[in-house]
Amino acid sequence: MELTLLLLSLAPLILLLVIRIFSLKDASRSAKNLPPGSLGWPIFGETLEFLFGKPEKFVFDRMKKYSSDIFKTRILGEKTVVICGPDGNKYLFSxxxxxFTAFRPHSMRKLFRSHQAAAPIEVSREAASKILRSPGFLKPEALVRYLGKMDSITQQQMQTYWEGKDEVKAFPFAKTLTLSLACRFFLGSDDPERIARLVSNF
Structure with a gap:
């Protein structure tokens, strides 16, 4: 009876020791060409900190602690390298x-099995960069078509908020104008009540 209790009390300690030994072996084997950072717990990694905290804070804390350009972590069971800053993004996209290849983590592939069944669609590099870098509605030729309506909305907003006033607060005006333009062109709505409700939320 006493031997059983002793073994049961030592079992968690032995388990933690074995996990620690394997994680140290894994770390020493793969630490040669990896960026600075911590992989966290053996299975969970730093997933809990990432998901239940603020992702921005998670990234900024590790940028301060390890490197402002690149660091390693483990999220959703996958070893992950996070590239930060303009130089890192330029390197990644070039x-x-x-x-680099795009893929879904193993845990996501298990959740979304239909993704595996569908054949991947091959998009050429030129087509992908064209989609990412120059959306059609932001090209100068497309913006010229919107210029007249943008001008009339801006004049209407200036008459409403500027005329006859000694003092004008620029930030609320800019916010209202931006949301009015966004509602008009992205939602197709000119409704002032709807825009006022949106402005109050921002």
Missing amino acids: NEQKL
């Missing part, structure tokens, strides 16, 4: 499909 080497896409050469050094």
